[in-house]
Each structure stands twice: as C-alpha cells, then as structure tokens.
Amino acid sequence: MPPERLVYLDHAATTPLNPRVLDAMMPFLTSSYGNPSATYGLGKTSADAIAKARKTVASIIGCRPTEIVFTGAGSESINTAIKGVAFQQKKARAGNHIVTSQIEHHAVLHACQYLERFGFEVTCLPVDGHGLVDPDHVARSIRGETVLVSVMTANN
Ligand SMILES: Cc1ncc(COP(=O)(O)O)c(C=O)c1O
Known part of the structure; x- marks a missing residue:
C-alpha cells in the first residue's frame, strides 16, 4: 500500500486498476484463461469476451469493431x-x-x-x-x- 500522505502524480505512466475493471477481468485471470486463438471451448470463451469488448470499445469511440486493435502495452x-x-x-x-x-x-x-x-x-x-x-x-x-x-x- 502507498503511504497515506502520498500524492501520486504519475498516473499517465501507471495507475491503479479501477475496481470495476478488476471485477470484469477476474474471470479471465482465474477460471476462463483459455487462449482466444485456440479451438477448444475454454479458448472460445476468451474469444467471445474479446469480440464483445471490441464491440463495446468501438461503440464508445464511434468506429467499426474491426478498427480496434488490442495490444499488450x-x-x-x-x-x-x-x-x-x-x-x-x-x-x-x-x-x-x-x-x-x-x-x-x-x-x-x-x-x-x-x-x-x-x-x-x-x-x-x-x-x-x-x-x-x-x-x-x-x-x-x-x-x-x-x-x-x-x-x-x-x-x-
Ligand atoms: C507517456 C508514456 N508513453 C508510453 C509508455 C510506454 O508504455 P509501456 O510501458 O506500457 O510500453 C509510458 C510508460 O510509462 C508512458 O508513460
């Protein structure tokens, strides 16, 4: 935990995870960890979740889902x-x-x-x-x- 009086000014670089994001991600960090490129069921669950997230992001910024590219960093x-x-x-x-x-x-x-x-x-x-x-x-x-x-x- 950061010190109580810490004033953190580096959120542009790293920032604590929003609890709602953590909640949404928990299934994929614990039980639904399948490779989305795989053909087995667990992978399909991940692929479906990514497709849904891609649609959501596209609707928020007003573009086509195919224009969204998720990266690792x-x-x-x-x-x-x-x-x-x-x-x-x-x-x-x-x-x-x-x-x-x-x-x-x-x-x-x-x-x-x-x-x-x-x-x-x-x-x-x-x-x-x-x-x-x-x-x-x-x-x-x-x-x-x-x-x-x-x-x-x-x-x-
Ligand atoms: C402004 C800015 N751009 C790019 C990056 C690079 O991001 P990453 O470490 O996720 O590759 C950072 C990381 O601190 C950053 O602060």
Missing part, C-alpha cells in the same frame, strides 16, 4: 500506430513528414528516429519552461507532406 500501441500510419501514408505517396515534440516517451522518439532511416523527415518541437508545446508552433510545422502529428496530452 503502450510501446506496442505507439509503434503500431506511428509506423503503421507512416508506412501506409508513404505507400500511398501522401508524404513523409512527421511532427512530434522533444518530451515524448522514448517509444515515440525511437519510432520516429527509426522512420528517418526510411526517408521520413521528423520535426521535433521544443517545449517552453513549463514543459508545454506551443499549439501555434505545431500548426506552423504542418505542411503538405505531413502525414502524422504525435504530441502527448500530458507528460508524466
């Missing part, structure tokens, strides 16, 4: 999103420019550095003395060949 999501968008846009000849900021997580910065090897140009915006990115600076950095802007809402 933030870094995996970030790499999938940044490299996925970048390579898809390059293939479509839409452009090769990415805007990000100097205070992004390494998962973002390293993904952008990786893309530079494939001909992408990355604009890495500075922050002010309060750690804030100037939105006008972001807007001014966007140009015809910009395919992606990746700037975090809150830096942990």
Whole structure:
C-alpha cells in the first residue's frame, strides 16, 4: 500500500486498476484463461469476451469493431500506430513528414528516429519552461507532406 500522505502524480505512466475493471477481468485471470486463438471451448470463451469488448470499445469511440486493435502495452500501441500510419501514408505517396515534440516517451522518439532511416523527415518541437508545446508552433510545422502529428496530452 502507498503511504497515506502520498500524492501520486504519475498516473499517465501507471495507475491503479479501477475496481470495476478488476471485477470484469477476474474471470479471465482465474477460471476462463483459455487462449482466444485456440479451438477448444475454454479458448472460445476468451474469444467471445474479446469480440464483445471490441464491440463495446468501438461503440464508445464511434468506429467499426474491426478498427480496434488490442495490444499488450503502450510501446506496442505507439509503434503500431506511428509506423503503421507512416508506412501506409508513404505507400500511398501522401508524404513523409512527421511532427512530434522533444518530451515524448522514448517509444515515440525511437519510432520516429527509426522512420528517418526510411526517408521520413521528423520535426521535433521544443517545449517552453513549463514543459508545454506551443499549439501555434505545431500548426506552423504542418505542411503538405505531413502525414502524422504525435504530441502527448500530458507528460508524466
Ligand atoms: C507517456 C508514456 N508513453 C508510453 C509508455 C510506454 O508504455 P509501456 O510501458 O506500457 O510500453 C509510458 C510508460 O510509462 C508512458 O508513460
């Protein structure tokens, strides 16, 4: 348990599990632990639960269930999103420019550095003395060949 007087300011990085999430997940952490890719019954239960969760998330954010990709971690999501968008846009000849900021997580910065090897140009915006990115600076950095802007809402 954390000390009683602890003021925890790193929820952007790790956060305690919401009790409702824990309740919903308990069956899959204890009894219904089947591999959703498997053909046996226990796996089918997991696959059905994932399909239901995918539908729920899609209805909340207003997209198709097939557009939802569940990942195992933030870094995996970030790499999938940044490299996925970048390579898809390059293939479509839409452009090769990415805007990000100097205070992004390494998962973002390293993904952008990786893309530079494939001909992408990355604009890495500075922050002010309060750690804030100037939105006008972001807007001014966007140009015809910009395919992606990746700037975090809150830096942990
Ligand atoms: C802002 C931010 N982005 C990405 C990550 C990476 O997430 P994960 O450790 O789940 O890969 C973290 C982890 O602390 C983070 O704080």
